[in-house]
Amino acid sequence: MRTKEMPPVNGRGIRKVSGSALRLGLLLLTLxxxxxxxxxxxxxxxxxxTATAADERSLATEPAPRNGPAATSRAHSEPTVLFIGTSxxxxxxLDDPEDAYPNVVGRMLDSAGMPARIVxxxxxxxxxxGARARIDWVLRNPADVIVVETGANDGLRxxxxxxARDNIQAILDRIRTVRPAARVLLVQMEAPPNLxxxxxxxxxxxxxxxxxxxxxxxVPFLLEGVAGDPSLNQPDGIHPNVAGARxxxxxxxxxxxxxxxxxxxx
Numbered sequence: 001m002r003t004k005e006m007p008p009v010n011g012r013g014i015r016k017v018s019g020s021a022l023r024l025g026l027l028l029l030t031l032x033x034x035x036x037x038x039x040x041x042x043x044x045x046x047x048x049x050t051a052t053a054a055d056e057r058s059l060a061t062e063p064a065p066r067n068g069p070a071a072t073s074r075a076h077s078e079p080t081v082l083f084i085g086t087s088x089x090x091x092x093x094l095d096d097p098e099d100a101y102p103n104v105v106g107r108m109l110d111s112a113g114m115p116a117r118i119v120x121x122x123x124x125x126x127x128x129x130g131a132r133a134r135i136d137w138v139l140r141n142p143a144d145v146i147v148v149e150t151g152a153n154d155g156l157r158x159x160x161x162x163x164a165r166d167n168i169q170a171i172l173d174r175i176r177t178v179r180p181a182a183r184v185l186l187v188q189m190e191a192p193p194n195l196x197x198x199x200x201x202x203x204x205x206x207x208x209x210x211x212x213x214x215x216x217x218x219v220p221f222l223l224e225g226v227a228g229d230p231s232l233n234q235p236d237g238i239h240p241n242v243a244g245a246r247x248x249x250x251x252x253x254x255x256x257x258x259x260x261x262x263x264x265x266x
Contacts, residue, residue: 078116079144080116081102083102083147084122084146085102088152088222089122092239094245102122102147104246105256106118122149126150126153131167131171136178145184146175146183147185155189155195158191168206172216185252186216186218188219190204191203191204217255219251226247226248232247
Protein backbone atom coordinates (compact mmCIF):
# COMPACT_ATOMS: atom_id res chain seq x y z
CA MET A 1 0.00 0.00 0.00
CA ARG A 2 1.28 3.45 -0.90
CA THR A 3 0.00 6.58 0.68
CA LYS A 4 0.04 10.16 -0.47
CA GLU A 5 -0.76 13.05 1.83
CA MET A 6 -1.00 16.79 1.47
CA PRO A 7 0.56 18.73 4.32
CA PRO A 8 -2.15 19.88 6.72
CA VAL A 9 -3.23 23.45 6.18
CA ASN A 10 -4.09 25.30 9.34
CA GLY A 11 -7.69 26.33 8.83
CA ARG A 12 -9.43 29.24 10.43
CA GLY A 13 -12.88 29.46 11.83
CA ILE A 14 -12.98 26.06 13.52
CA ARG A 15 -14.37 27.00 16.87
CA LYS A 16 -14.45 24.76 19.86
CA VAL A 17 -17.77 23.19 20.69
CA SER A 18 -18.60 20.61 23.29
CA GLY A 19 -18.03 17.04 22.28
CA SER A 20 -21.69 16.24 22.90
CA ALA A 21 -22.64 18.88 20.36
CA LEU A 22 -21.44 16.62 17.56
CA ARG A 23 -23.01 13.41 18.78
CA LEU A 24 -26.45 12.87 17.31
CA GLY A 25 -26.08 9.13 17.13
CA LEU A 26 -28.49 8.72 14.21
CA LEU A 27 -28.69 5.46 12.29
CA LEU A 28 -28.42 6.13 8.58
CA LEU A 29 -29.37 4.33 5.42
CA THR A 30 -26.38 2.69 3.74
CA LEU A 31 -26.94 2.06 0.07
CA UNK A 32 -25.72 -1.46 -0.66
CA UNK A 33 -25.20 -2.35 -4.31
CA UNK A 34 -25.52 -5.86 -5.68
CA UNK A 35 -22.44 -8.00 -5.23
CA UNK A 36 -20.17 -8.78 -8.13
CA UNK A 37 -19.44 -12.37 -9.06
CA UNK A 38 -17.40 -14.39 -6.61
CA UNK A 39 -17.24 -13.82 -2.88
CA UNK A 40 -20.63 -13.09 -1.30
CA UNK A 41 -21.40 -9.92 0.65
CA UNK A 42 -21.94 -11.98 3.80
CA UNK A 43 -18.51 -13.56 3.44
CA UNK A 44 -16.90 -10.16 2.92
CA UNK A 45 -18.71 -8.84 6.01
CA UNK A 46 -17.44 -11.74 8.12
CA UNK A 47 -13.91 -11.29 6.84
CA UNK A 48 -14.16 -7.54 7.35
CA UNK A 49 -15.25 -7.91 10.96
CA THR A 50 -12.46 -10.42 11.61
CA ALA A 51 -9.87 -8.13 10.05
CA THR A 52 -11.24 -5.12 11.93
CA ALA A 53 -11.00 -6.86 15.28
CA ALA A 54 -7.47 -8.04 14.53
CA ASP A 55 -6.39 -4.60 13.41
CA GLU A 56 -7.84 -2.91 16.49
CA ARG A 57 -5.77 -5.25 18.64
CA SER A 58 -2.59 -4.86 16.62
CA LEU A 59 -2.47 -1.30 15.32
CA ALA A 60 -1.58 0.08 18.72
CA THR A 61 1.74 -1.78 18.68
CA GLU A 62 2.56 -2.48 15.04
CA PRO A 63 4.43 0.19 13.06
CA ALA A 64 2.52 1.66 10.16
CA PRO A 65 3.65 0.37 6.78
CA ARG A 66 5.71 2.85 4.77
CA ASN A 67 6.42 3.26 1.09
CA GLY A 68 8.97 0.77 -0.20
CA PRO A 69 9.89 -1.49 -3.10
CA ALA A 70 7.13 -3.98 -2.34
CA ALA A 71 4.49 -1.27 -2.26
CA THR A 72 5.81 0.24 -5.47
CA SER A 73 5.87 -3.08 -7.32
CA ARG A 74 2.24 -3.90 -6.59
CA ALA A 75 0.80 -0.40 -6.91
CA HIS A 76 -0.10 -0.81 -10.57
CA SER A 77 -2.48 -3.69 -9.79
CA GLU A 78 -4.08 -2.22 -6.67
CA PRO A 79 -7.20 -0.06 -6.84
CA THR A 80 -6.74 3.54 -5.72
CA VAL A 81 -8.98 4.86 -2.96
CA LEU A 82 -8.94 8.65 -2.90
CA PHE A 83 -10.13 10.57 0.16
CA ILE A 84 -11.14 14.23 -0.10
CA GLY A 85 -11.96 15.77 3.25
CA THR A 86 -11.36 18.13 6.13
CA SER A 87 -9.04 18.03 9.13
CA UNK A 88 -10.76 14.79 10.16
CA UNK A 89 -9.41 13.16 7.01
CA UNK A 90 -6.06 14.96 7.15
CA UNK A 91 -5.43 13.64 10.67
CA UNK A 92 -5.18 17.04 12.32
CA UNK A 93 -3.37 16.93 15.65
CA LEU A 94 -2.06 13.38 15.28
CA ASP A 95 1.69 12.96 15.70
CA ASP A 96 1.91 10.53 12.78
CA PRO A 97 -0.10 11.14 9.57
CA GLU A 98 -0.28 7.36 9.18
CA ASP A 99 -2.74 7.39 12.10
CA ALA A 100 -5.28 9.44 10.12
CA TYR A 101 -8.34 7.31 9.48
CA PRO A 102 -7.82 6.91 5.69
CA ASN A 103 -4.43 5.29 6.26
CA VAL A 104 -5.87 3.05 8.97
CA VAL A 105 -8.55 2.03 6.45
CA GLY A 106 -5.74 1.10 4.06
CA ARG A 107 -4.16 -1.21 6.62
CA MET A 108 -7.54 -2.77 7.37
CA LEU A 109 -8.07 -3.42 3.67
CA ASP A 110 -4.64 -5.06 3.49
CA SER A 111 -5.56 -7.33 6.40
CA ALA A 112 -8.86 -8.22 4.73
CA GLY A 113 -7.07 -9.30 1.55
CA MET A 114 -8.27 -6.23 -0.38
CA PRO A 115 -5.07 -4.17 -0.73
CA ALA A 116 -5.44 -0.66 -2.10
CA ARG A 117 -3.38 2.45 -2.72
CA ILE A 118 -4.60 5.18 -0.37
CA VAL A 119 -4.47 8.82 -1.47
CA UNK A 120 -5.26 11.14 1.44
CA UNK A 121 -6.16 14.64 0.26
CA UNK A 122 -7.63 15.98 3.47
CA UNK A 123 -7.17 19.71 4.17
CA UNK A 124 -7.70 21.17 7.63
CA UNK A 125 -10.24 23.96 7.98
CA UNK A 126 -11.84 23.38 4.60
CA UNK A 127 -15.52 24.04 3.99
CA UNK A 128 -17.56 22.48 1.22
CA UNK A 129 -16.84 25.62 -0.84
CA GLY A 130 -13.12 24.96 -0.48
CA ALA A 131 -13.55 21.35 -1.53
CA ARG A 132 -15.54 22.47 -4.55
CA ALA A 133 -12.85 24.99 -5.49
CA ARG A 134 -10.11 22.35 -5.59
CA ILE A 135 -12.03 19.36 -6.94
CA ASP A 136 -10.51 19.65 -10.42
CA TRP A 137 -7.02 19.52 -8.90
CA VAL A 138 -8.01 16.55 -6.74
CA LEU A 139 -9.34 14.67 -9.74
CA ARG A 140 -6.01 14.86 -11.52
CA ASN A 141 -5.21 11.85 -9.36
CA PRO A 142 -6.33 8.46 -10.68
CA ALA A 143 -9.08 6.98 -8.53
CA ASP A 144 -11.13 3.80 -8.55
CA VAL A 145 -12.96 4.73 -5.34
CA ILE A 146 -13.57 8.27 -4.07
CA VAL A 147 -14.61 8.97 -0.48
CA VAL A 148 -16.03 12.47 0.02
CA GLU A 149 -15.93 13.84 3.58
CA THR A 150 -16.97 17.49 3.60
CA GLY A 151 -19.41 19.82 5.28
CA ALA A 152 -18.21 19.44 8.87
CA ASN A 153 -16.79 22.96 8.97
CA ASP A 154 -19.93 24.35 7.32
CA GLY A 155 -21.91 22.89 10.20
CA LEU A 156 -19.52 24.12 12.88
CA ARG A 157 -19.72 27.64 11.47
CA UNK A 158 -23.47 27.58 10.90
CA UNK A 159 -23.08 28.26 7.17
CA UNK A 160 -25.99 27.95 4.79
CA UNK A 161 -27.22 24.39 4.36
CA UNK A 162 -28.40 25.20 0.85
CA UNK A 163 -24.96 26.52 -0.06
CA ALA A 164 -23.33 23.37 1.31
CA ARG A 165 -25.82 21.26 -0.64
CA ASP A 166 -25.01 23.13 -3.85
CA ASN A 167 -21.27 22.72 -3.24
CA ILE A 168 -21.48 18.98 -2.58
CA GLN A 169 -23.73 18.51 -5.60
CA ALA A 170 -21.15 20.33 -7.74
CA ILE A 171 -18.41 18.07 -6.36
CA LEU A 172 -20.40 14.94 -7.19
CA ASP A 173 -21.22 16.29 -10.65
CA ARG A 174 -17.55 16.93 -11.33
CA ILE A 175 -16.55 13.47 -10.13
CA ARG A 176 -19.05 11.90 -12.49
CA THR A 177 -17.72 13.97 -15.38
CA VAL A 178 -14.01 13.40 -14.78
CA ARG A 179 -14.07 9.93 -13.15
CA PRO A 180 -17.31 8.36 -14.39
CA ALA A 181 -16.23 4.81 -13.54
CA ALA A 182 -15.26 5.59 -9.95
CA ARG A 183 -17.21 4.18 -7.05
CA VAL A 184 -18.25 7.15 -4.88
CA LEU A 185 -19.01 7.21 -1.16
CA LEU A 186 -20.41 10.27 0.63
CA VAL A 187 -19.73 10.47 4.36
CA GLN A 188 -22.54 11.62 6.63
CA MET A 189 -21.64 14.56 8.85
CA GLU A 190 -23.67 16.32 11.52
CA ALA A 191 -24.12 19.88 12.79
CA PRO A 192 -23.98 20.79 16.49
CA PRO A 193 -27.47 20.99 18.04
CA ASN A 194 -26.86 24.44 19.51
CA LEU A 195 -27.56 25.83 16.03
CA UNK A 196 -31.21 24.91 16.39
CA UNK A 197 -33.44 21.99 15.47
CA UNK A 198 -34.31 23.27 12.01
CA UNK A 199 -30.68 23.75 11.03
CA UNK A 200 -29.46 20.42 12.38
CA UNK A 201 -32.39 18.54 10.82
CA UNK A 202 -31.84 20.13 7.41
CA UNK A 203 -28.08 19.55 7.65
CA UNK A 204 -28.52 15.89 8.55
CA UNK A 205 -31.06 15.26 5.79
CA UNK A 206 -28.81 16.83 3.15
CA UNK A 207 -26.43 13.84 3.00
CA UNK A 208 -28.86 10.93 2.42
CA UNK A 209 -30.80 13.08 -0.03
CA UNK A 210 -27.68 13.88 -2.07
CA UNK A 211 -26.58 10.23 -1.95
CA UNK A 212 -29.97 9.07 -3.21
CA UNK A 213 -30.24 11.69 -5.94
CA UNK A 214 -26.75 10.96 -7.25
CA UNK A 215 -26.73 7.18 -6.88
CA UNK A 216 -23.73 7.18 -4.55
CA UNK A 217 -23.19 5.22 -1.35
CA UNK A 218 -23.80 6.83 2.03
CA VAL A 219 -21.31 6.14 4.81
CA PRO A 220 -22.74 6.47 8.35
CA PHE A 221 -21.75 9.42 10.53
CA LEU A 222 -17.95 9.46 10.56
CA LEU A 223 -17.69 10.18 14.29
CA GLU A 224 -20.34 7.72 15.44
CA GLY A 225 -19.09 6.23 18.70
CA VAL A 226 -16.33 8.86 18.90
CA ALA A 227 -17.97 12.28 19.27
CA GLY A 228 -18.56 13.25 22.86
CA ASP A 229 -16.18 10.69 24.35
CA PRO A 230 -13.17 12.47 25.88
CA SER A 231 -11.13 9.26 25.82
CA LEU A 232 -11.40 9.13 22.01
CA ASN A 233 -10.80 12.79 21.23
CA GLN A 234 -8.01 15.32 21.43
CA PRO A 235 -8.30 18.11 24.03
CA ASP A 236 -10.24 20.32 21.58
CA GLY A 237 -13.16 17.89 21.80
CA ILE A 238 -13.53 17.89 18.01
CA HIS A 239 -10.70 15.90 16.47
CA PRO A 240 -10.26 12.18 17.18
CA ASN A 241 -7.12 10.92 18.85
CA VAL A 242 -5.40 7.76 17.60
CA ALA A 243 -8.00 5.48 19.20
CA GLY A 244 -10.88 7.59 17.89
CA ALA A 245 -9.40 7.62 14.38
CA ARG A 246 -9.40 3.80 14.41
CA UNK A 247 -13.12 3.78 15.18
CA UNK A 248 -13.79 6.28 12.38
CA UNK A 249 -11.71 4.07 10.09
CA UNK A 250 -13.81 1.06 10.99
CA UNK A 251 -16.98 2.94 9.99
CA UNK A 252 -15.56 3.75 6.55
CA UNK A 253 -13.94 0.33 6.17
CA UNK A 254 -17.24 -1.47 6.73
CA UNK A 255 -18.89 0.66 4.07
CA UNK A 256 -16.08 -0.01 1.61
CA UNK A 257 -16.12 -3.79 1.98
CA UNK A 258 -19.84 -4.20 1.41
CA UNK A 259 -18.90 -4.78 -2.23
CA UNK A 260 -15.67 -5.27 -4.20
CA UNK A 261 -13.58 -2.12 -4.39
CA UNK A 262 -13.54 -2.44 -8.16
CA UNK A 263 -16.15 -4.20 -10.26
CA UNK A 264 -14.72 -7.42 -11.68
CA UNK A 265 -16.01 -6.43 -15.12
CA UNK A 266 -13.95 -3.18 -15.12
